[in-house]
Amino acid sequence: MEEKNKKEQTMFIAYEYKDLNVKKELASFYLDCYENFGWQQDENFPPKENGEKISLKLKRNRKIVNKVELTRLQRHFEADMEDIFSLENSKTTKALIIALTIGILGTAFMAGSVFAVTATPPIIWLCIILAIPGFAGWILPYFAYKKVKEDKARKVTPYIEEKYDEIYEICEKGHSLL
Numbered sequence: 001m002e003e004k005n006k007k008e009q010t011m012f013i014a015y016e017y018k019d020l021n022v023k024k025e026l027a028s029f030y031l032d033c034y035e036n037f038g039w040q041q042d043e044n045f046p047p048k049e050n051g052e053k054i055s056l057k058l059k060r061n062r063k064i065v066n067k068v069e070l071t072r073l074q075r076h077f078e079a080d081m082e083d084i085f086s087l088e089n090s091k092t093t094k095a096l097i098i099a100l101t102i103g104i105l106g107t108a109f110m111a112g113s114v115f116a117v118t119a120t121p122p123i124i125w126l127c128i129i130l131a132i133p134g135f136a137g138w139i140l141p142y143f144a145y146k147k148v149k150e151d152k153a154r155k156v157t158p159y160i161e162e163k164y165d166e167i168y169e170i171c172e173k174g175h176s177l178l
Helices: 002-009 024-035 067-118 124-177
Strands: 015-023 048-050 053-061
Touching (some): 015 024, 024 124
Antiparallel strands (some): 015 053, 048 053
16 A cells, blocks of 8 residues: 555656736635636745736646546636626726716816906806806716716626626536546
8 A cells, every 4th residue: 555655656747837817806716716627726836926916826737637628617717707807897987988078078168267267358257157067077077987887886796796606617517527
C-alpha cells in the first residue's frame, strides 16, 4: 500500500494554465465556479491585487476526464458572466445619458441667460426666464439619474438572478463530470 502511495506522488501530471483578472468581490465566486470545471488555484502563484481587480492563476490536469464537455460548460459559464456584466452596466447607462442630456440643456439655458445679461443693453427679463430652466437643468439630473437607475434595476434584476441560477446549474453539471 505504501508503494502505491509513493508511486501516485511521483506520477507526472501535465497541466494547462489559465489567468483570470476579476473584480475583488467576485474572486471567491470565480474560484468556486472554476473548480467545478477541473481548475484549481496554482499554489505557486497566490492571488495578486491590481487596483480594483485580482489576478488569479489556475491550473488543471491536461488529461482530465470529460475535458471537452467541461470546456463547453466553462465557456457557457463565461458567456453567462458576460451577460451579467452587461445587464449590470445597463442599469446605469440609460440613466447616465438622460442625466447628462438634462445637464447639458440646463447649461445651454444658463449660457443664454449669461448672454442676455451681458448684451448691450442688458435684457434682464430674458436672463431671468432663461436662468430658471438653467438652474432646473443643473438640479434635476441627480433625481433623474436616481429614478431611471432604480427603474432599470427593477426590470433587470430578475434576469440577473436567472443568469446566476443558470450558472449554478452549469457548475453542478461540471462538478458531476469530475
